[in-house]
Amino acid sequence: MILDKRSKYLRSLIIRMIKVGKRGHIGSAMSLIEILRVLYDHFLVFDPLKPSCENRDRLILSKGHGCLALFAILADKKFFSKKHLDTFCEPKSILGGHPEFGKVPGVEASTGSLGHGLPIGVGMAIAAKLKNKNYKIIVITGDGELNEGSNWEALMSANKHKLNNLCLIVDYNKIQSYGNTSEVLDLEPLSKKLSSFGLHVLEVDGHNIEKIKVCLNTFQNNLNCPTAIICHTIKGKGLPFAENNPSWHHKSNITETEFDKINTALSIKE
Amino acid sequence: MRKASLLKINEIAYQNKKVIFIGSDLGSGVLNDMKKNLPNQFMMEGVSEQNIIGIAAGLAFEGFIPFVNTIATFLTRRCFEQIAIDLCLHNLPVKLIANGGGAVYAPLGPTHLATDDIGILRTLPNMTIIAPCDSVEMKNLIEASINWPSPMYVRLGKGGDKIITDKKEKFIIGKGIIKKEPQNGLFVTTGVMSQMALEACKILEKENINCGVMHLHTIKPLDENIINKYFPKVDSIVTIEEHSIIGGLGSSILEFCNINLPNEIHKISRIGIPDQFSDQYGNQNSLLNYWGISPKSISLEMKKNLLRFKDN
Numbered sequence: 001m002i003l004d005k006r007s008k009y010l011r012s013l014i015i016r017m018i019k020v021g022k023r024g025h026i027g028s029a030m031s032l033i034e035i036l037r038v039l040y041d042h043f044l045v046f047d048p049l050k051p052s053c054e055n056r057d058r059l060i061l062s063k064g065h066g067c068l069a070l071f072a073i074l075a076d077k078k079f080f081s082k083k084h085l086d087t088f089c090e091p092k093s094i095l096g097g098h099p100e101f102g103k104v105p106g107v108e109a110s111t112g113s114l115g116h117g118l119p120i121g122v123g124m125a126i127a128a129k130l131k132n133k134n135y136k137i138i139v140i141t142g143d144g145e146l147n148e149g150s151n152w153e154a155l156m157s158a159n160k161h162k163l164n165n166l167c168l169i170v171d172y173n174k175i176q177s178y179g180n181t182s183e184v185l186d187l188e189p190l191s192k193k194l195s196s197f198g199l200h201v202l203e204v205d206g207h208n209i210e211k212i213k214v215c216l217n218t219f220q221n222n223l224n225c226p227t228a229i230i231c232h233t234i235k236g237k238g239l240p241f242a243e244n245n246p247s248w249h250h251k252s253n254i255t256e257t258e259f260d261k262i263n264t265a266l267s268i269k270e
Numbered sequence: 271m272r273k274a275s276l277l278k279i280n281e282i283a284y285q286n287k288k289v290i291f292i293g294s295d296l297g298s299g300v301l302n303d304m305k306k307n308l309p310n311q312f313m314m315e316g317v318s319e320q321n322i323i324g325i326a327a328g329l330a331f332e333g334f335i336p337f338v339n340t341i342a343t344f345l346t347r348r349c350f351e352q353i354a355i356d357l358c359l360h361n362l363p364v365k366l367i368a369n370g371g372g373a374v375y376a377p378l379g380p381t382h383l384a385t386d387d388i389g390i391l392r393t394l395p396n397m398t399i400i401a402p403c404d405s406v407e408m409k410n411l412i413e414a415s416i417n418w419p420s421p422m423y424v425r426l427g428k429g430g431d432k433i434i435t436d437k438k439e440k441f442i443i444g445k446g447i448i449k450k451e452p453q454n455g456l457f458v459t460t461g462v463m464s465q466m467a468l469e470a471c472k473i474l475e476k477e478n479i480n481c482g483v484m485h486l487h488t489i490k491p492l493d494e495n496i497i498n499k500y501f502p503k504v505d506s507i508v509t510i511e512e513h514s515i516i517g518g519l520g521s522s523i524l525e526f527c528n529i530n531l532p533n534e535i536h537k538i539s540r541i542g543i544p545d546q547f548s549d550q551y552g553n554q555n556s557l558l559n560y561w562g563i564s565p566k567s568i569s570l571e572m573k574k575n576l577l578r579f580k581d582n
Contacts, residue, residue, distance in 0.1 A: 101360055109331070110359050113351060119321045120356060123328015130310055131332070150352075153321035160315075 001207040003238050007033055011238045012268050013072035013085060019259065021089035023252035024097065027242055028142065029068035031173040031206065031233035036073045038212040039138060043220075048079040051105045057135050058108050058124050062117020063142035063171060064098040065250070071095050071104070079106035115148025117141065118168065122154045125166040125226075136220075140169045144176025147185045152197065158226040159198030167219045168199065168228040171206065173235035177249050191230060199228040206231025239265050271427045274405035275367055278412040279337050280304045283311045286416065290329055292322055294340035319344050323352035323364075330362035335416060341375075342368035342384030342425065346391060357421040358396045364421050371401060371425035371461060372512030373548075376557040380547040384425070389517020391423050392490055398443065399490040401425040401461035404433045407487060410441035418443060427462040428554055434465055446493035448500070452482025455506040455572045460486050460519050463510040469565035474572060481572055489519055492526055501527070501534040506575040508539045510568055512558065515542035539575040541568055 003011070010033050018024050040046070044057040061070045068088075075082045080094065087093035094103045098112030109120050121139035128135055141151065158166055170190070178184050187193070194201045200222050202215045212231070219227040235249065236242030239262055262268070276291075280301055283289040291304060292313045304312045315322050319340060326336035338345070345353070345368050357364050368387065375382035391397050398420055402408045408426075415422055434449060449464055450471055457467035464485040471481045484500060486493060501507060509520035520540030527535045543561050550560050558564060 109327075110355065113355055115320075116324060116352065116355055119324020119352075120328040120331070122321070123325035123330075124332055125328070126313075126325065127329050127332030127334055130334070150320040150324065153318035154324065156318065157315055157321055157325060 017088035025065040027236035027248035032069040060117040064111030114145040115150040118154040125163040206233035327356035339367040346387040406435040446496040449483040453480035455481040470569040
């Protein structure tokens, strides 16, 4: 997929943060952008002026290391001023290497250690049912994150409670920190595994805006069980030299030459 | 004590629809009444403790008051990270009701012995740790816990423990109780060790040594006022705990005194479980006795400590 102006713009906000912090999970954030973009542009109910309003949809970025993408879209949606992007990882910044509840408006739970978001999301989804509320709970996990057993425990509970208000989105970029997920700890057959845990499973190109929209509409209309959307993505998407390159999972000490290449790829004028 | 806690939770759940009970895979028939009459407030989520802590966090985020109940070691050892991040980092009002504190599960061996639970959890900011001494105090605690704003760990004794709580006694989280006024020596205790300390006092009385008992049901936060008031008054202080000698009540007292009462530190002796995994079965009393925790041994320690103080 060729990135349009908005996708490039959101990526440029990530680079704006990286230029201050000089580090970050760049590859992990770049694969997420279109997923978050569709959610915030077209699907989620939220009010940036009242980030805790009762009837909002809840989104938990369980792969907290992808927070650069979340910060970019939250700033874009005016949950906080874009000026904060220029403080990334500074001592008193609200924006650090993982998203923190209470510090960053719009962040529903502090994440970073993997395998926590889905159980919390299950609890929130049960709570919505108990309160007879219609809001949705979206939990985004990474692929390597699904190595954690707590996710599979949570899926059993999600199925038991028929949580049709819960959607698991897997950012399946096929590369975890050390290397290919197929080599480190293979998830396949992921779709069958999730189906066998009682989820309605959809698979989509995680950079295709229209197709992601279709999947989210299917979730919206699913009355019987939790939904899983496996988003096939490209780690480092938008930066040709970083795409599918494990060394860009997390990057520090980025050189000026590398920044030049990034600017060129995203058409950023300095 | 466990039965008292569950019945109290059940009773409160009828009045407060925010109360949710989550068990793991508890014994058959536990809280049948709640399951039948309050099905929306009762969950049994299987042997998935990490998941259960996360679910409890999610419910608490949404304004519910979850009580999670399972075996102490499964909560503290297995779910340490979930407790640290899901509960403590977010400072959510989830109550962890932990079965089998200390040597309760003696016949089941070291996988089930919660000898390190207090030490494990005491390091976590926002965590409150409570070890009630009997079923009366337990009921008072459950009632008081409803409006407590932070995560709370409640360590349960075996059950059938001698009642030493006066029904008129006021229970305030974080406030210690003087079970017996001290003269020469003071036992500082938590949980069911308070009963043992009272027995030790009777042994010592026969030798005209008058000791008191300070029951600190709340180990964290520590009641600093009661310690500041009583420690300077006595000649000897012996802490007693059904917990590893590392990291529990005694350690907490020493840490406090190190900063606040440095002149009292030399009076303190600590009794707890040695730094080793259990290598015996038997029952709670036999195991405690094996570890040197009995009315007789703690009274001897008090005598020894009083002499040591005199020598100094």
